[in-house]
Amino acid sequence: MARNKVQKKSAYHHGDLRGQLISAARSLIEEHGPDGFSMSDACRLAGVSTAAPYRHFASKQDLLTEVAKDGLQRLGVEMEDNASEFTRGTVDSISAIGRAYVNFAIREPHTFRLMFSTRAHSGRIEELREVGRGSYGVLLREVARYTGEADITESVIRNAFPLWTQVHGLSFLAIDGKLDVTAFPVDIDESILIATERLLPPGSQAKA
Amino acid sequence: MARNKVQKKSAYHHGDLRGQLISAARSLIEEHGPDGFSMSDACRLAGVSTAAPYRHFASKQDLLTEVAKDGLQRLGVEMEDNASEFTRGTVDSISAIGRAYVNFAIREPHTFRLMFSTRAHSGRIEELREVGRGSYGVLLREVARYTGEADITESVIRNAFPLWTQVHGLSFLAIDGKLDVTAFPVDIDESILIATERLLPPGSQAKA
DNA sequence: CCATCAATGTGAACAGCTCTAACTATGTTA
DNA sequence: TAACATAGTTAGAGCTGTTCACATTGATGG
Structure with a gap:
């Protein structure tokens, strides 16, 4: 249940989801290609729900642009x-x-x-x-x-x-x-x- | 109901679906980019159901390769x-x-x-x-x-x-x-x- | 110290996608 | 004409990106 990252203030607010999503995207893209990359995968990797990224990026494309x-x-x-x-x-x-x-x-x-x-x-x-x-x-x-x-x-x-x-x-x-x-x-x-x-x-x- | 292409033998068997899908793909890709291209769109354009292409191509990628x-x-x-x-x-x-x-x-x-x-x-x-x-x-x-x-x-x-x-x-x-x-x-x-x-x-x- | 507010998460749902399975209509051939 | 291969159909499973209303938290001002 408890998130096993470095110690979190709350485990609800994530700390640096934005940055973590970008680096998750980077590694997923290099592994599976930009088409094989899905927002859902990045979310799973960052341990958040699939709606969370949209507080930080307008769209998937927006994340890719980053x-x-x-x-x-x-x-x-x-x-x-x-x-x-x-x-x-x-x-x-x-x-x-x-x-x-x-x-x-x-x-x-x-x-x-x-x-x-x-x-x-x-x-x-x-x-x-x-x-x-x-x-x-x-x-x-x-x-x-x-x-x-x-x-x-x-x-x-x-x-x-x-x-x-x-x-x-x-x-x-x-x-x-x-x-x-x-x-x-x-x-x-x-x-x-x-x-x-x-x-x-x-x-x-x-x-x- | 009757398909308004050139005269068809049956309107069920299509004639040249394979070729028509390839050229549909070509024009759709040039209009919307390869990511904006969907198998479904190509089917709509050719006037067949979304399952039909899979008699001719193993996958979407296979069509793109063509x-x-x-x-x-x-x-x-x-x-x-x-x-x-x-x-x-x-x-x-x-x-x-x-x-x-x-x-x-x-x-x-x-x-x-x-x-x-x-x-x-x-x-x-x-x-x-x-x-x-x-x-x-x-x-x-x-x-x-x-x-x-x-x-x-x-x-x-x-x-x-x-x-x-x-x-x-x-x-x-x-x-x-x-x-x-x-x-x-x-x-x-x-x-x-x-x-x-x-x-x-x-x-x-x-x-x- | 508490109330409030903005920021940032969640879960549920929607529409659209690829692709499969089982079924059906047609063209060909014995 | 019966049988068979070919090439369509409908229905649906399991994805996807994205949005909605709602929940939790951290920070701020009284």
Whole structure:
């Protein structure tokens, strides 16, 4: 009868149901996919009735949007962390960002898909875009360092976008099992490095 | 009472329920997204009871897999058609394939997503991969013409894969509304052309 | 210290979903 | 024409997300 979590004030009021539902959603989604995830499951996992979540989220979609936002934020942090392990503004630091991106997708494929499936978050897309822009900024700043520009100019964006496109595509192909459709499977890290070299304006520290 | 389709033999036996369900699914998916699509809706649209589809498809997923297979096949045809409008084995013909790819994604975003979301088709992935390989072959053969190789060698694949990755990523970014996250929106055709030039081994008709 | 109020839980119920079981109508073939 | 396979039906089980009225609690002001 008594709830066997950490000591509760009441066992009726839950403490942090909101946060607990988000993390329950996260793990359930990664286990069974976003379609295999049900509000009821999350409730069972959190030990509350199926009506409880609606004090914290307007709908199931609303909860999923929260999971997506959280994912975008964590992705940005990991990109920055990975880049910081190399000399800034180099092919190495830029492709490190790419590896962080693809690794995230492989580690949390369902969350990754959720982060970018705009349709699933109708009504809160702008909110999500804002978080996404924050993470994209990590790449933009790194490319600016590479080309030696102080601000995020149009040229920086034009140079960065193909890189994003490439790792984004690689991520989806990876999580959808398309890296070995031929007899010669793709090496992810090598693939990122080569593409970075080819897509970036030639010459280290070039002006574009 | 009488069904107001084309003349029926019986109005009980339906004629081509299987085909009609697939095309109903296609249009419903494109209208409301794959999650907004319900078996019941498809039945209403086809004018049969909700139990009828299960004579033709093992499950809802099974029907969706059929839609995905159909999509992959049509994509391949469109790639080939687009390429054939240019001198074969050139940057032009190769980027024409890329445009066909991205255009398909934009025209049928939900079907496109379905075609690649492996998880949704568990149990029939190999079947789907086979159709996908057929379409991928269009690109592989075109790259082989470009590099002047007679067969689909490892080098051909290594040259083609980054191109696939690029248009695949561009497709997803496009359908998820990410082409204008910055103040400088992306021009799709130009983006494909530039990426093709940079990712392909340098020099027309080079050997790799 | 108590009354009140907002916040956050509950249980019951609804409509809609996928899918199954048993039954029925039809087309084909011996 | 009898028998059989094919392809529909209705009824219903067991899910789901969501809402409703109600219950419990923590915090606040008298």
